[in-house]
């Protein structure tokens with residue numbers, strides 16, 4: 004259900020100066036606060052563009068209309084209250100997110116709650132756990148190395164879409180990790196295209212919720228949506244069925260899930276449940292890392308001093324040999340670049356929760372079924388917390404100090420924290436090191452970058468760039 008007309012989005016702020024770079028972000032919204040139609044139209048295109056100047060500060064706020072309530076929490080102690088102390092009351096995802104993803108992920112971990120989430124979380128967390136990274140890191144190394152070879156063969160000045168390039172890279176890595184080596188780039192690509200077209204047709208706002216349905220209503224399956232779902236399911240079901248029927252394991256995540264089920268039949272993981280968890284890990288692990296790597300290329304292209312420090316570190320630590328998992332612990336500056344990119348462009352910029360029962364957050368009374376949002380985007384750019392909040396300064400993540408509690412959470416926080424945090428961080432650092440050892444990327448002429456968030460944060464129209472050997 005949606006209205007098709009568009010609102011004029013706010014201007015994009017982006018400034019470059021000697022040794023300083025303020026990368027692209029929407030100017031804070033101005034104008035009447037209760038123009039709900041305008042807010043709705045803007046939020047459908049990019050929900051970051053509805054934030055006003057004071058939303059970025061340490062304060063909570065609420066919007067009430069049509070008997071509904073939207074509470075935005077941007078105070079560290081209150082974020083702890085929602086995400087940790089009262090997790091049981093706020094573990095449930097916002098209806099728009101659940102409805103948008105349910106056709107594809109079913110009861111998969113990302114959108115499940117209650118008993119299903121409690122039972123599946125330890126199992127999925129164990130499968131993507133940091134202890135298993137050495138098993139999967141060869142996919143990160145091999146797939147990045149294949150991209151090095153392909154980029155080395157590009158004609159000079161050819162423009163590529165860095166978002167699509169990084170999307171292909173992370174899709175093949177996660178596809179091999181989840182489904183096994185044999186999946187092949189075509190099947191991985193098929194799943195990514197299915198997901199991308201799925202995201203482009205589902206909405207990030209469920210109007211039925213506003214109209215009084217506490218749980219929203221299912222997204223209508225248009226022929227395009229059906230096609231997207233069929234594409235993804237066909238690949239995943241084939242792999243799941245192969246694993247269920249096979250007696251020898253290949254160590255993939257699907258294999259680990261199937262083995263779990265065979266050992267503990269009481270888990271009740273049938274084909275649909277296996278498909279849902281595999282699709283969840285794929286979706287959660289593919290687009291997030293692809294987006295992060297893409298923003299990093301954009302940031303480095305405008306910050307030559309940071310790019311030089313990054314290259315210097317990779318050369319010092321790895322010399323001329325290709326970076327491997329063993330190098331990741333020594334790549335401090337590379338890690339700082341990744342952490343700073345995740346601060347400026349958190350791939351999931353809004354964590355939406357729905358209250359089960361009435362509650363009180365930092366002086367605001369929350370209604371049952373009210374929506375509570377916690378935004379890494381707002382907190383990571385909060386001028387009361389961060390020095391030069393909109394600037395790219397990787398150095399802030401160097402040294403032993405860490406950001407104050409509940410001020411930096413690109414992977415969410417509390418019991419629902421990203422299960423693949425270490426996997427995602429390691430993958431981003433390792434892929435970046437392997438590619439940046441050989442190449443630098445530059446913006447294609449005339450490109451204006453605009454970040455926009457629907458379900459996840461992406462540059463509108465991709466990231467056209469040219470690839471140059473170092």
Ligand code: HEM
Nearest residue numbers: 112113131287288291292351413414415419421422423427
């Ligand atoms: C840069 C990379 C990544 C970022 C920034 C990221 C971020 C997040 C965030 C913010 C959430 C919570 C969303 C919410 O509460 O609404 C989440 C959940 C999740 N992520 Fe990640 N993620 C990344 C990579 C990965 C990878 C590589 C995997 C798997 C291999 C993964 C698996 C998951 C799973 C399974 C969940 C659901 C956890 C639950 O609800 O209990 N993520 N991620």
